[in-house]
Amino acid sequence: MSTISNRKIVIPVLILLAVFFPLMTQNNTYIIHVMTLSFIWMIGVYGLNLLAGYTGYLSLAHAGFFAIGAYSLGILTVKAQMNFWLAFLLALVITSVIGLIVGIIALRTKEHFFAIYTLCLGYILYLVIDKWESLTEGVRGLIGIPAPANIGPIKFDNELSNYYLVLVFLLLVVLVMYRIIHSLSGRTYIAIRNSEDLAQTIGISTMKNKLTVFVLSTFFAGLSGALYASFVRFIGPDIGAIQITFDLLTYLLVGGIGTLTGPIVGTLLIVWLSQFLQDLQDQRMLIFGPILTLLVIFYPRGIVGGVSSLFQMIRSKGSQKSTTVSKGRTAKEMVIEKNTISDKQVKEG
Amino acid sequence: MIFLETKNLTKRFGGNTAVNNVDFTIEQGKINAIIGPNGAGKSTFFNLISGFHQPTSGQVIFKGVDITKMPSNKIAELGVARTFQTTNLFEQSTILDNVIVGHRLRTKSTLVDAILRTPRLKREEAQCRDKAMEVLEFVGLKNIAGNIVGSLTQEEKKRTAFALALATDPEIVFLDEPAAGVNPDETEGLAELMQKMVSKGITVCLIEHKMQMIMRIADKIMVLNYGVKIAEGRPDEIRNNETVIKAYLGGSAIA
Numbered sequence: 001m002s003t004i005s006n007r008k009i010v011i012p013v014l015i016l017l018a019v020f021f022p023l024m025t026q027n028n029t030y031i032i033h034v035m036t037l038s039f040i041w042m043i044g045v046y047g048l049n050l051l052a053g054y055t056g057y058l059s060l061a062h063a064g065f066f067a068i069g070a071y072s073l074g075i076l077t078v079k080a081q082m083n084f085w086l087a088f089l090l091a092l093v094i095t096s097v098i099g100l101i102v103g104i105i106a107l108r109t110k111e112h113f114f115a116i117y118t119l120c121l122g123y124i125l126y127l128v129i130d131k132w133e134s135l136t137e138g139v140r141g142l143i144g145i146p147a148p149a150n151i152g153p154i155k156f157d158n159e160l161s162n163y164y165l166v167l168v169f170l171l172l173v174v175l176v177m178y179r180i181i182h183s184l185s186g187r188t189y190i191a192i193r194n195s196e197d198l199a200q201t202i203g204i205s206t207m208k209n210k211l212t213v214f215v216l217s218t219f220f221a222g223l224s225g226a227l228y229a230s231f232v233r234f235i236g237p238d239i240g241a242i243q244i245t246f247d248l249l250t251y252l253l254v255g256g257i258g259t260l261t262g263p264i265v266g267t268l269l270i271v272w273l274s275q276f277l278q279d280l281q282d283q284r285m286l287i288f289g290p291i292l293t294l295l296v297i298f299y300p301r302g303i304v305g306g307v308s309s310l311f312q313m314i315r316s317k318g319s320q321k322s323t324t325v326s327k328g329r330t331a332k333e334m335v336i337e338k339n340t341i342s343d344k345q346v347k348e349g
Numbered sequence: 350m351i352f353l354e355t356k357n358l359t360k361r362f363g364g365n366t367a368v369n370n371v372d373f374t375i376e377q378g379k380i381n382a383i384i385g386p387n388g389a390g391k392s393t394f395f396n397l398i399s400g401f402h403q404p405t406s407g408q409v410i411f412k413g414v415d416i417t418k419m420p421s422n423k424i425a426e427l428g429v430a431r432t433f434q435t436t437n438l439f440e441q442s443t444i445l446d447n448v449i450v451g452h453r454l455r456t457k458s459t460l461v462d463a464i465l466r467t468p469r470l471k472r473e474e475a476q477c478r479d480k481a482m483e484v485l486e487f488v489g490l491k492n493i494a495g496n497i498v499g500s501l502t503q504e505e506k507k508r509t510a511f512a513l514a515l516a517t518d519p520e521i522v523f524l525d526e527p528a529a530g531v532n533p534d535e536t537e538g539l540a541e542l543m544q545k546m547v548s549k550g551i552t553v554c555l556i557e558h559k560m561q562m563i564m565r566i567a568d569k570i571m572v573l574n575y576g577v578k579i580a581e582g583r584p585d586e587i588r589n590n591e592t593v594i595k596a597y598l599g600g601s602a603i604a
Binding site for chain 1: 460
């Protein structure tokens with residue numbers, strides 16, 4: 001009972017916090033810019049989380065699909081002069097269709113082989129973008145991508161309006177993720193992650209489900225890429241580099257792979273830490289490397305996973321009698337965790 | 350009526366013939382057992398029936414339908430369930446959460462239903478939850494349905510695996526060493542549970558090494574050795590079969 005009422009309070013508070021965040025920073029464009037970027041990354045990380053965290057297939061081609069989304073939007077608006085929102089929609093369709101074709105082949109492999117296969121694939125996508133100069137302008141990059149077109153009276157010509165646009169997309173993504181995870185489909189994916197053999201014997205068509213998740217994950221990557229292109233307005237082949245995949249993976253691992261709020265916590269933490277350590281650009285991996293290693297060893301499900309199992313331990317010691325479904329519990333703990341982290345961010349901001 | 354039968358079922362892995370020309374019929378509403386020394390091909394035989402491996406030659410026929418080339422998820426939909434030697438459960442989750450997904454194959458909601466939270470999804474979620482509670486009550490785990498699987502005893506894990514198989518609404522269950530790693534008292538409990546399944550109309554076929562239990566509960570036994578069927582019959586027939594005794598005790602032994 002307390003779970004429900006707590007969640008009813010905590011989630012609106014968090015959303016309000018995000019909505020009034022720009023005011024709290026007195027419209028500091030730098031802070032809003034970094035925050036918007038981290039929201040964009042979060043959408044991509046959610047895609048990775050659905051595939052790697054919930055279904056157990058670690059795709060290292062994620063940045064490739066991010067770049068496909070970004071370049072589709074860029075090429076359609078800059079070169080084909082298409083209407084922005086039509087191009088935006090098409091960018092998502094293009095990414096998903098390529099995801100579908102790639103998925104059919106890639107998902108014939110499993111575990112390490114899948115990771116290695118997609119690693120190569122990501123590199124091929126990067127090379128295609130880098131070398132196909134007549135289409136992508138190669139290393140020169142695409143310049144002059146338009147900002148999102150007006151929706152009725154709403155204009156997207158400054159940092160603040162873009163912040164809210166991206167926030168709306170992020171909230172939609174979180175809502176969709178929440179609903180998927182807490183549905184029969186989500187249970188099906190978790191069953192596949194847990195044991196594909198067992199899933200198959202209880203009548204789950206693993207290939208069909210894996211393919212659905214793969215396409216959805218590339219869709220999120222494409223959405224994230226398209227938003228990036230329209231926000232930064234300039235894209236180069238570097239956004240498809242393996243480095244970006246590993247950045248996204250780091251956000252996910254730190255926050256908590258296979259947890260609903262992990263992508264938010266991890267991305268906020270690392271993005272802002274990187275901002276504070278900007279002077280130490282070259283040395284920052286000296287700090288991140290060991291921390292990440294320790295985290296993976298001691299908290300394989302990241303910060304959110306660690307905190308939620310801690311809560312679970314305390315609670316199971318406290319009272320053994322209430323055996324309500326633990327899904328609700330963990331979700332709430334994740335939300336609490338998210339709350340404290342974003343609180344901290346806001347204060348630091 | 351023949352419920353499930355295999356005809357000349359053969360599986361070769363390279364030069365090794367794991368299952369060699371096995372004809373076997375499973376009778377409905379009975380406990381059928383497959384025994385044999387280690388490496389006799391028992392688990393491979395199970396894998397062939399449940400669609401995990403494609404046989405090199407031969408057929409599997411379930412209720413008159415040839416299921417030899419079907420993928421295992423389709424076979425499950427027809428009403429054939431199985432468990433594994435290792436239970437393969439999701440250890441960090443509760444018993445209930447592990448079992449709910451077992452009824453997924455009888456539901457139709459898609460990803461779109463999940464995103465839009467349609468009435469169909471809500472109805473089917475309730476249906477799966479009810480089914481899970483029903484089978485957990487059947488296997489005797491209802492009162493600890495909220496416990497984390499990782500904290501269970503081996504016997505409770507086996508019961509959870511049974512429940513998961515039963516949640517698929519099967520007509521026949523294949524149990525691969527259900528009583529392995531379980532103490533004698535608990536073995537007794539699992540034997541009772543198998544008899545309870547049969548009394549509910551579910552046919553049972555199991556692989557087991559615990560002879561005392563097998564001889565007591567099985568209606569029919571098949572003995573495999575080096576992939577070949579060396580005997581088939583009632584427990585008392587098997588007990589006194591010369592070939593079987595030789596296979597178990599070594600070539601020259603005379604019991």
